[in-house]
Amino acid sequence: xxxxxIIGTGSALPVHTLTNDDLSKFLxxxxxxIRTRTGICTRQLAGDGESTVTLAVEAGKKALLNSGVSPEExxxxxxxxxxxENYFPSVGCRVQEALGLTHASAxxxxxxxxxxxxxxxxxxxxxVSGYCxxxxxxxxxxxxxxxxxxxxxxxxxxxxxxxxxxxRGEETGLIQILQxxxxxxxxxxxxxxxxxxxxxxxxxxxxxxxxxxxxxFRFAVKTVPECIQELMAKTDRSLEEVDxxxxxxxxxxxxxxxxxRLHMPLEKFAINLDRHGNTSAASIPLLLDEMNRExxxxxxxxxxxxxxGAGLTWGAALLEx
Ligand code: UT7
Numbered sequence: 001x002x003x004x005x006i007i008g009t010g011s012a013l014p015v016h017t018l019t020n021d022d023l024s025k026f027l028x029x030x031x032x033x034i035r036t037r038t039g040i041c042t043r044q045l046a047g048d049g050e051s052t053v054t055l056a057v058e059a060g061k062k063a064l065l066n067s068g069v070s071p072e073e074x075x076x077x078x079x080x081x082x083x084x085e086n087y088f089p090s091v092g093c094r095v096q097e098a099l100g101l102t103h104a105s106a107x108x109x110x111x112x113x114x115x116x117x118x119x120x121x122x123x124x125x126x127x128v129s130g131y132c133x134x135x136x137x138x139x140x141x142x143x144x145x146x147x148x149x150x151x152x153x154x155x156x157x158x159x160x161x162x163x164x165x166x167x168r169g170e171e172t173g174l175i176q177i178l179q180x181x182x183x184x185x186x187x188x189x190x191x192x193x194x195x196x197x198x199x200x201x202x203x204x205x206x207x208x209x210x211x212x213x214x215x216x217f218r219f220a221v222k223t224v225p226e227c228i229q230e231l232m233a234k235t236d237r238s239l240e241e242v243d244x245x246x247x248x249x250x251x252x253x254x255x256x257x258x259x260x261r262l263h264m265p266l267e268k269f270a271i272n273l274d275r276h277g278n279t280s281a282a283s284i285p286l287l288l289d290e291m292n293r294e295x296x297x298x299x300x301x302x303x304x305x306x307x308x309g310a311g312l313t314w315g316a317a318l319l320e321x
Contacts, residue, residue: 005173008067039252080115113309163285
């Protein structure tokens with residue numbers, strides 16, 4: 001039986017780091033409020049010359065190097081993003097060009113903060129169907145450019161970045177993966193794209209990111225544990241056997257609540273949101289890459305992933321490293 005194995009990781013972060021104290025210079029906020037309510041201390045923001053594309057390219061390049069796979073072996077590039085600079089060409093096509101992935105097709109996928117999990121699932125479907133053997137899966141965002149920088153309830157939360165995994169069809173790896181959506185709750189977290197006027201319709205202004213934070217919080221702490229239980233019930237493994245839990249990095253209080261509801265030790269939950277904030281689709285692959293490079297992921301380790309976000313969307317995956 002062929003499944004999907006992560007064989008290389010990479011990540012990229014913008015050069016500029018903004019601390020909570022930097023934010024309190026132009027916002028009515030404080031390091032104390034942000035730290036205690038979110039767990040975030042610093043985040044990186046894309047500056048001039050940096051974009052969703054440049055971050056995706058850098059992360060993809062590093063993942064390719066880490067995997068030892070040659071550019072010609074990549075048969076598909078899948079980029080999860082909700083902050084592409086262009087409607088088209090896709091970020092995936094830009095990555096394909098920049099990395100010389102001459103045998104790959106490329107496309108983007110939009111599922112907000114669950115985007116990486118949805119992209120991993122899509123890659124898995126292509127791999128098990130036999131259409132592809134090796135896929136480059138990337139999560140890349142510059143949400144800082146969709147944010148209202150005078151709205152203290154959202155702008156302190158997000159950071160920019162990209163994470164990437166080279167995945168390949170092998171005998172061990174992904175054990176189970178799930179994805180879900182509930183479009184009826186779309187209004188709790190949204191950002192509009194800018195549209196132009198036409199001869200028959202007036203201009204519709206783009207709106208920056210808006211969020212009902214408490215509604216998203218309640219959704220996450222209820223849905224993520226339920227989704228993980230649903231996932232585990234489809235496997236012959238137990239939560240006690242899981243070595244690492246890699247949740248979407250939105251809020252340390254969400255992570256603590258999920259650990260408590262699942263009766264799992266908090267030490268198993270990896271965290272980097274204190275340094276990078278919420279990087280949306282990039283958060284899971286960015287964290288996986290940090291853990292991989294630090295040697296924290298040993299061959300055979302059982303890793304649980306879960307993402308949640310706008311849409312609403314959510315999902316979970318269990319894999320053997
Ligand atoms: O990627 C997935 C998407 N997002 C999430 O997962 C976010 C989920 N939600 C959250 O993480 C939390 O709801 C937030 C961190 C966004 C907010 O925390 P909260 O504990 O739910 O705060 P709140 O919205 O209830 O606001 C409490 C108070 C309010 O003041 P009043 O009305 O009590 O006077 C806010 O105006 O805190 C105020 N506030 C702030 N104060 C200082 C909101 N943002 C800030 C701020 N600094 N940055």
